[in-house]
Amino acid sequence: MNREFVRTLKYAFFAASAGIIQIGSFALLNEVLHLPYWVSYLVALCLSVLWNFTLNRRFTFKSAANVKKAMLLVFLYYLVFTPLSTLLEHALTSAGWNEYLVTAVNMILNFVTEFLYQRFVVFGKSIDTNTQALHTDNKD
16 A cells, blocks of 8 residues: 555544544533633643654654654644634634534644644654664565
8 A cells, every 4th residue: 555645544543533632631621620711722732732743753654853853843833823723713612603613623724734744844854764664664
């Protein structure tokens, strides 16, 4: 099977698991602890980002790149994405949209843009360089 297709499927799987973490933690913070909406959203987003970054670095992009540099690049992505998505969340929920629907819209936007950013910017030059990738390539 095409390596990039498999990579995209892995990313989708890990992103879905990060989405479950985001929705679950958002629901806990918003519904149970009754924190302000924006606090619930930002904390849930941070938890899902850490999960997604860790799994995709190791298993999807199989990168041996410097973790601090890669995480800094992801931080820069979220430095732009987070305020924009928070503003979108606030605007749409203030207009009466369901909080979960708006969160799902932002998650889809995040899925597409972050995959492209990680694939071509964060891990672009270091894809398939970790020991797992090198071991797998030697079996071919």
